[in-house]
Amino acid sequence: MLKDFFMLAARSITHRRMRSWLTVIGVFIGITAVVALISVGLGLNKTVEQQVAGVFGVDTFVLVPKGSFGPQRHAGGSSDQYALDLEFLKSIPGVKVAAAVRQRTGFVQGPTKADGTSTQGFLPVMGLSTELVNEFESFTGKLTVQPGGRLFLPEDKDVAVLGADTAERLEAKVGDTLLIAGDANKELNLTVVGIMAPNDEEASTGSSGGFSAGMQPAQSKDTIYVPYDTMSLLWGEASDVLVTLVRTQPGADVDEVADRVEKELNARGSEVSSITYSDISDAIGTMTTTVSAFLAGIAGIALLVGAVGVMNTMFTSVLERTKEIGVMKAVGARNSHILTIFLIESGLMGFVGGVVGTLAGLGLSALASMFIGRFFGVQMAVVASPALILITLAGSFLLGAFAGLWPAWRASKLPVVDALRYE
Amino acid sequence: MPLLDLRGVTKDYKLGKTVVHALRGLDLRIEKGEIVAIMGPSGSGKSTLMHILGCLDVPTSGEASIEESQISSLSEKQLVELRGHKIGFVFQTFNLMQTLSAQQNVELPMIFQGMKKKERAQRATELLTMVGLADRVNHRPNELSGGERQRVAIARALANDPEILFADEPTGNLDSESGGTILELLKRLSTEYGKTVIIVTHDPDAAAIAERIIHLHDGRVVEEVKNA
Ligand SMILES: Nc1ncnc2c1ncn2[C@@H]1O[C@H](COP(=O)(O)OP(=O)(O)OP(=O)(O)O)[C@@H](O)[C@H]1O
Ligand SMILES: [Mg+2]
Numbered sequence: 237m238l239k240d241f242f243m244l245a246a247r248s249i250t251h252r253r254m255r256s257w258l259t260v261i262g263v264f265i266g267i268t269a270v271v272a273l274i275s276v277g278l279g280l281n282k283t284v285e286q287q288v289a290g291v292f293g294v295d296t297f298v299l300v301p302k303g304s305f306g307p308q309r310h311a312g313g314s315s316d317q318y319a320l321d322l323e324f325l326k327s328i329p330g331v332k333v334a335a336a337v338r339q340r341t342g343f344v345q346g347p348t349k350a351d352g353t354s355t356q357g358f359l360p361v362m363g364l365s366t367e368l369v370n371e372f373e374s375f376t377g378k379l380t381v382q383p384g385g386r387l388f389l390p391e392d393k394d395v396a397v398l399g400a401d402t403a404e405r406l407e408a409k410v411g412d413t414l415l416i417a418g419d420a421n422k423e424l425n426l427t428v429v430g431i432m433a434p435n436d437e438e439a440s441t442g443s444s445g446g447f448s449a450g451m452q453p454a455q456s457k458d459t460i461y462v463p464y465d466t467m468s469l470l471w472g473e474a475s476d477v478l479v480t481l482v483r484t485q486p487g488a489d490v491d492e493v494a495d496r497v498e499k500e501l502n503a504r505g506s507e508v509s510s511i512t513y514s515d516i517s518d519a520i521g522t523m524t525t526t527v528s529a530f531l532a533g534i535a536g537i538a539l540l541v542g543a544v545g546v547m548n549t550m551f552t553s554v555l556e557r558t559k560e561i562g563v564m565k566a567v568g569a570r571n572s573h574i575l576t577i578f579l580i581e582s583g584l585m586g587f588v589g590g591v592v593g594t595l596a597g598l599g600l601s602a603l604a605s606m607f608i609g610r611f612f613g614v615q616m617a618v619v620a621s622p623a624l625i626l627i628t629l630a631g632s633f634l635l636g637a638f639a640g641l642w643p644a645w646r647a648s649k650l651p652v653v654d655a656l657r658y659e
Numbered sequence: 660m661p662l663l664d665l666r667g668v669t670k671d672y673k674l675g676k677t678v679v680h681a682l683r684g685l686d687l688r689i690e691k692g693e694i695v696a697i698m699g700p701s702g703s704g705k706s707t708l709m710h711i712l713g714c715l716d717v718p719t720s721g722e723a724s725i726e727e728s729q730i731s732s733l734s735e736k737q738l739v740e741l742r743g744h745k746i747g748f749v750f751q752t753f754n755l756m757q758t759l760s761a762q763q764n765v766e767l768p769m770i771f772q773g774m775k776k777k778e779r780a781q782r783a784t785e786l787l788t789m790v791g792l793a794d795r796v797n798h799r800p801n802e803l804s805g806g807e808r809q810r811v812a813i814a815r816a817l818a819n820d821p822e823i824l825f826a827d828e829p830t831g832n833l834d835s836e837s838g839g840t841i842l843e844l845l846k847r848l849s850t851e852y853g854k855t856v857i858i859v860t861h862d863p864d865a866a867a868i869a870e871r872i873i874h875l876h877d878g879r880v881v882e883e884v885k886n887a
Contacts, residue, residue, distance in 0.1 A: 247756075248758055251758045566713075568771040653716045656750075656754075
C-alpha cells in the first residue's frame with residue numbers, strides 16, 4: 237500500500253513539474269550550502285591535523301612557559317622564558333630525547349680586522365641542543381649553513397654558528413674567533429664553525445609549512461647560535477629557556493609522560509606547560525567545530541527558506557486538490573491515507589532536493605578545497621563523509637515531510653462533503 | 660426490511676448567522692436491488708440527500724439507517740468502512756484522477772482497501788471490460804471522451820463490489836447518445852448484478868430507467884411515482 241502511495245505522490249509531483257522543480261530548487265540550495273560548508277569544515281580540520289601530525293609526530297611534546305597555550309592563556313601574566321634542568325628532564329622515565337633552546341642578549345666582540353679594530357655590540361645569543369638539529373628537524377625546518385661551515389657536533393663547546401646578517405656585521409668568517417661576555421665577568425672565546433645560509437627562511441618552510449614557524453626559535457638572521465651547554469658557561473644554570481622538545485620512548489603514552497614531566501618539572505621550580513599532539517588537535521578541533529557550526533547555522537537559514545517553500549507548495553497543492561481529496565475519501569480513503577500521501581509527496585520533494593544538493597555540495601566543497609589549498613599552498617584534504625551524506629539524505633526527506641506536515645494534516649481533515657462540493 | 664431507511668431527516672447548513680434548511684423532515688425507504696431516481700429543482704436538496712444516504716454526511720436530526728445500523732451512531736471509522744465496501748459513487752463531473760490511467764483510477768478504491776497488486780489489476784481489467792473499455796485501460800482521463808470517462812468512473816465505483824451505487828447527475832455532462840450508454844449500464848447493474856442504484860437527475864431519460872421516481876421540493880418528498 238505504501239508503495240502505491242509513493243506512486244500516487246510521485247504522479248502528482250511530476251504532474252506539476254515546473255512548480256515541483258522550483259520547490260526542489262529551494263531545498264537544493266539549502267542542502268548544497270549545508271553539505272559544502274560542513275565538508276569544507278571537515279576538510280579544513282583534517283588538513284590542519286595532518287599538518288600538525290607532520291610536525292609533531294605522535295610521540296613528541298613541547299614544553300612552553302606556563303599559561304602560554306590553551307584557553308587559560310593571558311597576556312603579560314606569564315614570563316616567556318622558564319628555568320629548566322635538562323639533564324633531570326632526560327632522566328624522567330618515558331623520555332627518550334629532549335632538546336631545549338635558551339636565549340640571552342650578550343655583549344659580543346667580533347674578530348680583529350686588518351686595521352686592528354673589531355665590531356662589537358649586544359646581540360641575541362641562542363643556545364641550541366645538538367639534538368634539536370639532529371632529532372627535531374620537523375620543528376626547526378632544515379637548518380643549512382653556507383658551504384665550508386657546519387652545524388654543531390655533540391662534543392662542541394667553544395664554537396658558534398652565526399646568522400647571515402650577524403656574520404656580515406661582525407665581518408666574521410668560518411675559523412674566526414669571537415668574544416662573548418656573559419654574567420659576572422664570565423667570558424668565552426668562540427670559534428665560528430658555520431654561517432647560516434641566507435635563504436634559510438625559505439628552505440625551512442618546505443616540510444613543516446607555516447605551523448612550525450611559530451614554534452621555531454632558531455632561524456633568525458641576526459642571532460649568534462652556540463651549543464646549549466656553552467650557555468651555562470656564560471650565564472649559569474638555565475633560567476632562560478624558550479622552548480623544550482621532548483620525544484618519548486617507543487610505546488609510551490605521550491600524554492601520560494607529558495603530564496608526569498610537567499608535574500615533576502613544576503615541582504622543581506620550572507614554570508612549564510606541556511603541549512602534546514592531542515592538546516593541539518583538541519584545540520584545533522574546538523576551533524574548526526565552532527567555525528563549522530557557525531557556517532552550518534548560516535546554511536541552516538537557507539534550509540529553513542527551502543522548507544517554507546515546500547510548505548507553501550504543499551498548501552497550494554492541497555487547495556488545488558481539494559476535490560481530489562474529497563473523491564479519494566468518497567472511494568474509501570481514510571484520513572491517515574490522505575495524510576500519508578501528502579507527507580510522502582512533500583518528503584519526496586525534500587529528498588530529491590537532498591540528493592541533488594548533496595552532490596552539488598560535495599562538488600562545491602571539492603572546488604572550494606582546491607582554491608583554499610592553492611591560496612595557502614597546502615594540499616587540502618577533501619572529505620566526503622558517508623555519515624554526513626546519509627544524515628543529509630534522510631534529513632532532507634524528513635525536512636520535506638515536516639514542512640508538509642501541517643498542509644497534509646489539513647488535507648486529511650477536510651470533510652468529504654465540503655471537499656466534494658469544492659470547485 | 661428496507662436497505663436504506665430515512666425517518667424525519669433534516670439537514671441544516673449554517674452560513675454565518677443564517678441557517679439553510681436543505682432537508683426539512685424527509686421520509687424515504689429504499690429496498691435492496693431497487694433502481695430509484697431522485698428528481699427535483701435545483702437546490703431542492705437532492706445532493707444533500709444522496710450524501711446522507713451514501714454515508715458521506717450525517718443528518719442534523721432524524722434517523723437514517725443503512726441495513727439496520729443507525730448512521731448517526733456510527734464512528735467516523737465505521738463510516739469510512741461502509742463507504743469503502745458497501746457504497747460506490749458516480750459524479751456528474753466524473754472526478755477521475757487526472758494523473759492516473761483508467762486502470763489506476765479503477766484500482767484506487769482497492770488500494771485504499773489494501774488489496775494485492777495482482778488481484779487489483781485483474782479486477783480493474785475485468786471491470787473496464789464490463790463497461791466496454793478493454794482497449795482504453797492505459798488512457799489518461801484527458802485522452803478519453805466524456806462518456807468514456809463516466810464509464811471509467813462507474814468501473815471505479817464498482818471496484819470494491821458495493822451493494823449500492825449512487826449517481827449524481829451521471830448524464831448531466833454528456834450528449835444523449837453517450838448518456839444513453841451510461842443509463843443502459845446502470846440499468847444492467849441493477850437487473851444483472853442486483854445492485855441497488857440511486858440516480859439523482861434532471862434528465863427524463865435517466866428517470867425513465869428507474870422503477871420509482873422520488874420528487875423533492877424544498878427539502879421534502881413531494882411525490883413518489885412508480886414506473887410501469
Ligand atoms: N455546504 C453548504 N453550506 C451551505 N449551504 C449548503 C451547503 N450545501 C448545500 N447547501 C444548500 O442546501 C440546499 C440544497 O443543496 P443541494 O446541493 O442538495 O441541492 P441539489 O438539489 O443537489 O441542487 P442541484 O440540482 O443544483 O445540484 C441549497 O440551497 C444549497 O445552497
Ligand atoms: Mg446537486
